[in-house]
Amino acid sequence: MLKAPLLLTIAVALAACGKPAATAAVPPAPPPVQVIKPAKPLALNLAPALSAIPLPVSSTALGAGQRLADxxxxxxxxxxxxxxxxxTGGVQSWVVIVEDPDANRPEPFVHWLAWNLPAKTRSLxxxxxxxxxxxxxKQGFNSGLGLGWFGPKPPKGTGDHHYHFQVFALDTVLNLPPTAGRSGVVAAMKGHVLASGEAIGVYSAP
Structure with a gap:
């Protein structure tokens, strides 16, 4: 025979099981607001290649984590x-463009602009x-208003900058003046890019 205290305990437990616990309704959290920074189109985007197969590009100056040598x-x-x-087949000339889209300016900072590299060229x-x-x-003006290579020099406090070493295989030789800038080269090679590729280096202020 069950004792009275045990019967009371069972009754209380059964009553608790039969009555759902009250819970406060929690409204769903609103989605976070995402600020999407407009991408600065690189030369690869402005002059797309006819081939979807990327051209392999490499540099021994890129070390661990693709860090560019000092x-x-x-x-x-x-x-x-x-x-x-x-x-790739059918190449008549090559174009090399190095750009930094992380620079604080409307367009990528051009660090190197070269065109009409002979068809047999495979390295620099x-x-x-x-x-x-x-x-x-031919070497054109970089964004530092000089001819040839302009080495990365990102301002202190701006973190890592990414340098896109872009190579384009063209089915033609470009007829451009020595003063042609990035926009002139990109416009001239549109529709003539057989294949293209890039290697991306990273650098920050010491």
Missing amino acids: RNSGYHDNLSPPLAWGS PEGLTAATAPPGM
Whole structure:
């Protein structure tokens, strides 16, 4: 026979099971507001390639985490980095454009602009000079208003900047004046890009 205290305990437990616990209604949290920064189109986006297969591009100046070597920056020796790329059929000339879309300006900062590299060219040496440049290669103005390579020199406190080493295989040779800038080169090669690719380097102020 069950004792009275045990019967009372069972009755209380059954009553608790039969009555749902009251819970406060919690409204769903509103989705976070996302501020999407407009992307600055790179030359690769402005002059798309006819082939969907990317051209392999590499540089021995890119170390762990794709960090660009100090000697290639504007803070140090300002040497143009070595660059190498693959091949594709029908190439008549090559274009090399290096851009930084993280710079505080409406368009990517152009660090290197070169065109009419001979069809047989597959690489550029470090510290390119007039003596080591492929014959016929033209170098245009960078965003620092100089000709040739302008080494990365991001302002202090702006974090990592990304440098897009873009290579384009063209089915033509560009007829452009030496003063042609990035917009002129991009406009001239539209519809003539057989294949393109890039290697991305990272650098920040020391």
